[in-house]
Amino acid sequence: MSPSLVETYQARTPRSAAMFERAAASLPGGSTRTTIYSAPYPPYMVRGAGLRTWDVDGNEYRDFLGNYTSLILGHAHPEVVAAVEAQVRRGSAFAAPTEAEIELAEVIRARMPSIERIRFTNSGTEATMFALRAARAFTGRSLLAKFELAYHGTHDIAVAWTPGVPKATGDLVLELPWGDPEGVERVLAGRERDLAAIIIEPVQGAGGVRVATPEFLRFLRELTTRIGALLIFDEVIAFRIGPNGAQGRLGGVRPDLTTLGKIIGGGYPSGAFGGREDVMAQFDARRAGALVHGGTFNGNPVSAAAGLATLRHLTPARYAELERLGDRLRTSLGDGMARAGLDARVGGIASIFQVFPGTSLVPPDGMSPQAALFIGLLLDGFHLAPRGMGALSTPGTDADVDELAAAVLARLSAMRAVAAG
Numbered sequence: 001m002s003p004s005l006v007e008t009y010q011a012r013t014p015r016s017a018a019m020f021e022r023a024a025a026s027l028p029g030g031s032t033r034t035t036i037y038s039a040p041y042p043p044y045m046v047r048g049a050g051l052r053t054w055d056v057d058g059n060e061y062r063d064f065l066g067n068y069t070s071l072i073l074g075h076a077h078p079e080v081v082a083a084v085e086a087q088v089r090r091g092s093a094f095a096a097p098t099e100a101e102i103e104l105a106e107v108i109r110a111r112m113p114s115i116e117r118i119r120f121t122n123s124g125t126e127a128t129m130f131a132l133r134a135a136r137a138f139t140g141r142s143l144l145a146k147f148e149l150a151y152h153g154t155h156d157i158a159v160a161w162t163p164g165v166p167k168a169t170g171d172l173v174l175e176l177p178w179g180d181p182e183g184v185e186r187v188l189a190g191r192e193r194d195l196a197a198i199i200i201e202p203v204q205g206a207g208g209v210r211v212a213t214p215e216f217l218r219f220l221r222e223l224t225t226r227i228g229a230l231l232i233f234d235e236v237i238a239f240r241i242g243p244n245g246a247q248g249r250l251g252g253v254r255p256d257l258t259t260l261g262k263i264i265g266g267g268y269p270s271g272a273f274g275g276r277e278d279v280m281a282q283f284d285a286r287r288a289g290a291l292v293h294g295g296t297f298n299g300n301p302v303s304a305a306a307g308l309a310t311l312r313h314l315t316p317a318r319y320a321e322l323e324r325l326g327d328r329l330r331t332s333l334g335d336g337m338a339r340a341g342l343d344a345r346v347g348g349i350a351s352i353f354q355v356f357p358g359t360s361l362v363p364p365d366g367m368s369p370q371a372a373l374f375i376g377l378l379l380d381g382f383h384l385a386p387r388g389m390g391a392l393s394t395p396g397t398d399a400d401v402d403e404l405a406a407a408v409l410a411r412l413s414a415m416r417a418v419a420a421g
């Protein structure tokens with residue numbers, strides 16, 4: 001009997017297995033980040049350069065996840081490393097502001113006119129948490145609405161219906177149907193005057209790289225304006241789809257607030273929320289009763305330097321090249337699936353993509369198709385998210401994309417063969 005996918009993975013990753021076991025003595029479940037755990041254990045990485053990473057066992061991967069979309073220039077890009085090194089030598093953080101945060105704010109504002117004022121955080125989670133709090137404070141209303149399958153991080157409102165979050169908090173969060181104006185109105189009916197904000201990812205990440213239509217975003221803009229609620233675009237992931245983010249691309253709808261993260265830190269911890277001057281003025285510490293926004297590492301100059309180097313490198317031509325590669329990948333996957341009659345599909349936009357294996361595919365060993373695809377691709381030397389999402393980075397080439405497509409198609413076909421057999 002040939003070894004299973006998991007057995008083959010285990011045979012190739014004994015050092016990762018040992019590290020995972022060691023980790024479990026200190027970290028619950030051997031992990032400190034839910035989104036990077038995968039059974040039986042994830043590969044432990046030691047190094048990354050460009051598109052490539054290497055794990056502790058010396059296995060080489062082409063990284064098509066880029067730390068969940070944040071490494072848009074790949075690993076250890078020379079311009080980012082130089083900017084970070086220069087800043088680290090000058091000092092890593094001060095109990096005082098630096099010019100780096102002003103420059104990053106200016107670069108972001110120049111790209112997103114809806115961001116009249118901005119504040120930096122350490123993560124996308126903090127960004128959405130503060131944006132939602134700002135909306136509540138500004139409107140004097142408590143109710144918030146987000147979309148089915150949305151992911152806005154891990155604060156109480158973002159995960160409103162999980163254990164540990166008081167029911168009272170969950171009761172103040174509504175779930176809206178995606179892309180369905182009538183459904184949205186139905187959920188909000190009678191509660192419009194209680195609603196502080198609707199938050200939406202214009203391109204859902206965790207929800208399966210779903211892209212909102214300009215018409216739907218326009219509907220939300222008109223609705224929120226009419227009922228006196230704020231519209232928040234969570235562009236923590238979506239900002240990477242073009243120089244002006246999703247809001248510059250999907251119909252030009254102007255949100256009241258925007259949240260950012262991932263690429264604005266150039267691979268280092270960062271996040272931001274910004275938007276209308278009158279809403280953001282609530283954080284102006286010169287005002288009586290200003291909203292508190294402490295944070296030992298807010299506006300951290302190392303992250304700001306990395307983010308600035310990244311955004312400066314991302315010229316419109318580089319975005320266009322990333323999009324061309326994304327289109328090439330989606331086309332070859334889609335064509336290949338159709339040609340082979342595979343129960344699978346591919347989605348995405350610009351440099352973000354998602355592979356969806358269909359339920360009729362049956363991998364061996366009782367694994368889910370997603371899990372089998374994830375481990376199978378690791379064995380082929382490709383790193384995607386366990387749920388099938390991926391992101392392109394600038395070091396990727398046509399050959400990298402073509403070889404990924406071929407590997408995905410082969411892994412999916414093998415599952416069908418098992419199903420047929």
Ligand SMILES: Cc1ncc(COP(=O)(O)O)c(C=O)c1O
Binds near residue numbers: 124206234262
């Ligand atoms: C759309 C979106 N919002 C917020 C977050 C949370 O960001 P972070 O993981 O930096 O807290 C994420 C993370 O993946 C995200 O995809």
